[in-house]
Amino acid sequence: KQEVTQIPAALSVPEGENLVLNCSFTDSAIYNLQWFRQDPGKGLTSLLLIQSSQREQTSGRLNASLDKSSGRSTLYIAASQPGDSATYLCAVSGNTPLVFGKGTRLSVIA
């Protein structure tokens, strides 16, 4: 059974700092890995999708890497802003539909 773990569960940083969110998964037989953002009381917004054959994807200040063999992914956020405050969710798709981690709650302090 696929299990996804995100560390840390919560993170508070000052504005402008670069930061890394971590995600690990137990079964490396995945199709892809997806990072989402969720604001309080809202739905999920897809940030980045990394196919199993890819090593990383970039969108603006966000960069996600994937090491399938070790079952790890990182989401790097450059020059963090208060508007980045949200919960970030990692999820993997493989033999079963998308399985989620419990998320990292990020607070960026002005």
Next chain:
Amino acid sequence: DAGITQSPRHKVTETGTPVTLRCHQTENHRYMYWYRQDPGHGLRLIHYSYGVKDTDKGEVSDGYSVSRSKTEDFLLTLESATSSQTSVYFCAISQEVTEGYTFGSGTRLTVV
């Protein structure tokens, strides 16, 4: 949100009553999914569909049934609602299993 709509957005219902949530898509995607999100548990898969009339169970399917009679609609039914089914329910779609998922805005269901 990329042509996916959930209804209703909010619902309060009494224990023991039947409830149906609707997910409607305009993307003609093959796959549709129902998840529930609860504090401490994150998002968990309830049921999913891989085509019209083709559905399968997820991790937390007990107490729920689904139907998909048209490509664009995926219904989730709670036959007899219980307080443990109070949750936020999200629908998602994907074109193929290897493609990314797009989520709806969610339905907040309270069973009293």
